[in-house]
Amino acid sequence: MRYKRKYFEQQISKEVELLEKESRFSMTRDFIQHGEVSVFVHCVCVAYLSCCIMRFFNIKANLGALILGALLHDYFLYDWHDGELCRKVHGFTHPFKACNNAKEDINLSPLEENIIKRHMFPLVPIPPRYRESWIVCLADKICACEETFIGHCKGKKMEFAEKMFEKGKITSD
Numbered sequence: 063m064r065y066k067r068k069y070f071e072q073q074i075s076k077e078v079e080l081l082e083k084e085s086r087f088s089m090t091r092d093f094i095q096h097g098e099v100s101v102f103v104h105c106v107c108v109a110y111l112s113c114c115i116m117r118f119f120n121i122k123a124n125l126g127a128l129i130l131g132a133l134l135h136d137y138f139l140y141d142w143h144d145g146e147l148c149r150k151v152h153g154f155t156h157p158f159k160a161c162n163n164a165k166e167d168i169n170l171s172p173l174e175e176n177i178i179k180r181h182m183f184p185l186v187p188i189p190p191r192y193r194e195s196w197i198v199c200l201a202d203k204i205c206a207c208e209e210t211f212i213g214h215c216k217g218k219k220m221e222f223a224e225k226m227f228e229k230g231k232i233t234s235d
């Protein structure tokens with residue numbers, strides 16, 4: 063099924079709202095990922111781009127798992143720029159930390175776990191098992207490159223992520 067952009071925007075928005083109520087997801091607002099982009103905005107951008115990739119290539123995928131896995135792929139919940147010695151291996155260890163944190167808060171399917179744990183392939187040299195995990199792995203690389211080289215993600219995904227960021231701020235005030 064080829065989803066309309068509006069439909070997956072609604073699904074991401076619903077999932078973010080649910081996670082902000084039922085998990086520690088709002089903590090990702092306070093941590094920086096790359097450049098000046100928060101982990102929250104990065105994860106929403108990765109979820110958005112994952113949906114775009116699925117749609118563009120007409121890939122049959124589990125949309126709910128794709129969105130949830132993408133939103134939680136960097137759910138490590140610490141500042142990885144804080145200079146602590148253990149941060150030197152952040153690139154290798156954070157997918158597992160993210161998965162453990164997520165499992166403390168909500169139930170994950172094996173597919174969602176795989177999306178989170180394998181998103182750092184090939185740095186963590188175990189390849190993703192499912193097509194959803196490959197999509198998130200690719201979307202994460204694209205977003206990370208944009209954030210590192212131009213300071214933020216480009217286009218509609220960034221506009222959407224910033225809107226989500228502002229919306230959550232208003233409801234939590």
Ligand SMILES: [Fe+2]
Nearest residue numbers: 135136156181
């Ligand atoms: Fe990551």
Ligand SMILES: [Fe+2]
Nearest residue numbers: 104135136202
């Ligand atoms: Fe990421």
